[in-house]
Amino acid sequence: MAQFPLADRLAALPPYLFAEIDRVKQEVKARGVDIISLGIGDPDMPTPDFIIEALHAAAKKPINHQYPSYRGLLGFRQAVAAWYKVRFGVDLSPEKEVVSLIGSKEGIAHFPLAFINPGDLALVCTPNYPVYNVAVGFCGGTVKYLPLTSDNNFLPDLDAVDNDTWKKAKLLFINYPNNPTSATADRAFYERVVEKAREFNVIVLHDAAYTEVYFNPAKKPMSILEIPGAKDVAIEFHSLSKTYNMTGWRIGMAVGNETLVNGLGKIKENVDSGIFQAVQEAGIAALQQGEPYAEKFRAIYRERRDVMLQALDKAGIGYRKSDASFYVWCNVPKGYTSAEFCTNVLQKTGVVVTPGNGFGAPGEGYFRISLTVDMPLLEEAVSRIIKL
Numbered sequence: 001m002a003q004f005p006l007a008d009r010l011a012a013l014p015p016y017l018f019a020e021i022d023r024v025k026q027e028v029k030a031r032g033v034d035i036i037s038l039g040i041g042d043p044d045m046p047t048p049d050f051i052i053e054a055l056h057a058a059a060k061k062p063i064n065h066q067y068p069s070y071r072g073l074l075g076f077r078q079a080v081a082a083w084y085k086v087r088f089g090v091d092l093s094p095e096k097e098v099v100s101l102i103g104s105k106e107g108i109a110h111f112p113l114a115f116i117n118p119g120d121l122a123l124v125c126t127p128n129y130p131v132y133n134v135a136v137g138f139c140g141g142t143v144k145y146l147p148l149t150s151d152n153n154f155l156p157d158l159d160a161v162d163n164d165t166w167k168k169a170k171l172l173f174i175n176y177p178n179n180p181t182s183a184t185a186d187r188a189f190y191e192r193v194v195e196k197a198r199e200f201n202v203i204v205l206h207d208a209a210y211t212e213v214y215f216n217p218a219k220k221p222m223s224i225l226e227i228p229g230a231k232d233v234a235i236e237f238h239s240l241s242k243t244y245n246m247t248g249w250r251i252g253m254a255v256g257n258e259t260l261v262n263g264l265g266k267i268k269e270n271v272d273s274g275i276f277q278a279v280q281e282a283g284i285a286a287l288q289q290g291e292p293y294a295e296k297f298r299a300i301y302r303e304r305r306d307v308m309l310q311a312l313d314k315a316g317i318g319y320r321k322s323d324a325s326f327y328v329w330c331n332v333p334k335g336y337t338s339a340e341f342c343t344n345v346l347q348k349t350g351v352v353v354t355p356g357n358g359f360g361a362p363g364e365g366y367f368r369i370s371l372t373v374d375m376p377l378l379e380e381a382v383s384r385i386i387k388l
């Protein structure tokens, strides 16, 4: 038999921490319990019809059946720039400062290939979306984790990083509104990030996937590019996935510093051939006409959040009251680890919640609830949790 050992980069992947939950899920299912998953960060509501209709019309155009342009349709990049101007007051050159992505995950995963050499250091705030550290690892880079803790409102303590580390670092990953903690960042934080990055010549990668899932219209989440000087150091990744319920469509964008956008574009030219143009045309429709729908989805998540927070109060479970994202970050009751608690909830109630340590060590002591099920199902989950 031929032997095909996996490459070192795969062998070095961090252990999969949700295996135990998956196993218990099968066991509970086999007992005939209907599982309710509050584990997945994937909107349950369908994509608005007008976007589907735009896809339908665009799919009928033969020009769209050919290879798309590498950087994305100029029309899509113009729609992204126009949306950034209206939403954030940020000016972007559609030609030079925007690249379309096959979902922001694709872009985030490829970005380090353009700027990280073997041995280079990247700073990753954790608990985190796992793509950040995995992508750095695939390039042979090293990761230093900056812990996000409740003491600091789940923002990294930038002053706790010493100057030698700042000097060595090539890249800093930040993500607000944050998955999994639901934390948001204020202007002062972004100003500090930009100041540090400029001082030490560090690239800032801001993952902004959740800026449109907010509950306080007086405090809308920001783009890092709103900060003067941010364009010297920052690239921001955004996506239509969470805003317009389009996770299955695979369309997103990276915007900001021209050199950074270009570097990512060069990697992509050699790896993929862009997004189906009909999907990009549908994306243009979403960006131009999607706001009333995004508003409706926010109202729905807000209602779900409120129902969940009441239930957690009744169950005596502590949490961080989120003002953005569709996650609730909860405290594991005393006497359990995150994994023990989530396994116990699943075994007793059939409700899947995610152990916080699966997102990184500082997530121990927490679990994440995702509000991506409809109200009847959420209420059923809630009634089971209260009886816990």
Ligand SMILES: *Cc1c(COP(=O)(O)O)cnc(C)c1O
Pocket: 041, 102, 103, 104, 105, 106, 129, 175, 179, 207, 209, 238, 239, 240, 241, 242, 247, 250, 251, 252
């Ligand atoms: C969902 C998510 C993304 C990626 O979404 P795409 O569908 O690939 O655009 C990126 N970052 C975070 C933190 C997410 O939760």
